[in-house]
Amino acid sequence: MRWEDGRESGVEDRRGLGPAHLIGGGGIGAIILAAIGYFVFGIDPRTTMSVTQSLQQEQSPQQHVANGACPQGDETCRFADVIHTSADDTWAAIFRSQGETYRPSHIVLYSGGTGTACGAGQSAMGPFYCPGDETVYLDLDFFNTLDRQLGAKGDFARAYVIAHEVGHHVQKLLGTSDQVAAAEERGGSHGANGASVRLELQADCYAGVWARQSNTKMNWLESGDLEEAINAAASVGDDTLQKETQGVVVPDSFTHGTSAQRMKWFRAGYENGDPGDCDTFSRRL
Ligand SMILES: [Zn+2]
Numbered sequence: 001m002r003w004e005d006g007r008e009s010g011v012e013d014r015r016g017l018g019p020a021h022l023i024g025g026g027g028i029g030a031i032i033l034a035a036i037g038y039f040v041f042g043i044d045p046r047t048t049m050s051v052t053q054s055l056q057q058e059q060s061p062q063q064h065v066a067n068g069a070c071p072q073g074d075e076t077c078r079f080a081d082v083i084h085t086s087a088d089d090t091w092a093a094i095f096r097s098q099g100e101t102y103r104p105s106h107i108v109l110y111s112g113g114t115g116t117a118c119g120a121g122q123s124a125m126g127p128f129y130c131p132g133d134e135t136v137y138l139d140l141d142f143f144n145t146l147d148r149q150l151g152a153k154g155d156f157a158r159a160y161v162i163a164h165e166v167g168h169h170v171q172k173l174l175g176t177s178d179q180v181a182a183a184e185e186r187g188g189s190h191g192a193n194g195a196s197v198r199l200e201l202q203a204d205c206y207a208g209v210w211a212r213q214s215n216t217k218m219n220w221l222e223s224g225d226l227e228e229a230i231n232a233a234a235s236v237g238d239d240t241l242q243k244e245t246q247g248v249v250v251p252d253s254f255t256h257g258t259s260a261q262r263m264k265w266f267r268a269g270y271e272n273g274d275p276g277d278c279d280t281f282s283r284r285l
Contacts, residue, residue: 001154001155001156001159001220001221001222001225002218002219002220002222003079003082003083003155003159003220004082005218005220006082006083006085006086006218006220007082007085007086007089008069008070008078008081008082008085009067009081009084009085009088009104010067010068010069010081011067011068011070011077011080011081011084011107011108011109012067012068012106012107012108012109012135013068013070013071013077013109014108014109014110014111014114015109015110015111015140016111017110017114067106069081076140076143077109077140079155079158079159080107080109080138080140080158080162081107083158083159083162083163084105084107084136084162084166086210086214086218087162087163087166087210087214088102088104088105088166090209090210090213090214090217091166091169091170091210092104093213094209094213094275095173102173103134103173105129105134105135105136105166105169106133106134106135106136107135107136107137107138107162108135108136108137108138109138109139109140110123110137110138110139111123111139111140111141112139114137116130116132116133116135116137117130117132117133117135118130118131118132118133121137123139123141123142126142126145127139127142127161127162127165128165129165129166129168129169129172131168131169131172131177134169134172136162136165136166136169138162138165142161143158143161146158146161146232146235150232150235150236151231151235152228152231152232152235152236153228153231154224154225154228154231154232155225155228156211156221156225156226156228156229156232157228157229157231157232158232159211159229160207160211160228160229160232160233160266161232163206163207163210163211164203164204164206164207165203166206166207166210167202167203167204167205167206167207167210168199168203170206170275171199171202171203171206176199176202177199180195180196180198180199183195184196191251191254192251192254192257192258192285193285194254195281196255197238197254197255197256197257197261197285198280198281198285199280200255200256200257200262201256201257201261201262201265201280201285202265202278202279202280202281204233204257204262204265204266204269205265205266205268205269205275205277205278205280206269206275206278207229207266207269208265208266208267208268208269208270208271208273209269209270209273209274209275209277209278210269211226211229211266211269211270212269212270212271212272212273213273216273226270229266230263230266230267233259233262233263233266234259234260234262234263235259236256236259236262237256237257237258237259237260237261237262237263238254238255238256238257238258239254239258239259240258240259257285261285265278265280265285
């Protein structure tokens with residue numbers, strides 16, 4: 001992927017802030033969240049909210065500070081900035097074309113743990129989006145996990161992860177995540193066909209929309225890139241992860257969809273670059 005010429009809008013860099021910034025109560029939240037959130041990117045925001053609700057009183061999210069440019073020579077930081085900016089720019093254009101206004105998301109880079117409006121953010125959760133502060137939280141070490149433990153190599157695999165999280169921001173702006181939360185509170189379906197899986201697969205589809213539209217604009221995909229993203233989508237499927245971590249597949253506990261489904265919906269978004277093709281709520285998964 002030839003990303004180097006992409007626009008940068010800055011990141012909020014909390015790396016190296018030290019343990020003082022690991023806010024109080026984070027330990028408890030971390031244990032609970034790590035237990036339910038094995039390496040998937042994108043903890044179900046409602047799960048995060050409900051688990052951390054009781055912790056919220058003692059935790060106040062850090063104020064957003066001004067975005068800054070990445071340190072010189074920090075290519076991984078710059079990459080995250082470029083992809084995040086591109087995803088926001090892509091969705092801003094899509095919203096504009098439909099007469100809507102897009103509010104850009106934030107991105108925070110951290111190491112270890114950090115405070116968020118959704119409670120304590122921990123590296124073990126994988127990258128996630130917090131609707132409370134409209135921010136993508138990313139510990140860049142996850143890229144090594146993706147590469148070495150999950151076998152998803154390549155820069156475009158990493159780009160897919162960031163674009164998926166921005167997809168959750170789009171869902172927040174469109175009200176989709178709120179509707180899903182309300183449906184689940186009324187006792188909606190869970191597991192393999194549940195609303196949470198549909199929400200996640202839609203975020204994969206939105207990542208595909210970004211991939212297509214950004215490439216039309218930037219012409220930055222190289223041969224093998226698309227396969228990298230599709231391979232990444234496969235490597236974080238619930239069935240694949242469960243086999244690796246538990247040795248057994250439990251569809252009732254699915255939160256993100258199977259490997260085949262995640263690949264299918266990324267491709268569906270990529271095919272025409274049209275978010276209208278991402279209706280995972282009324283189509284067969
Ligand atoms: Zn997700």
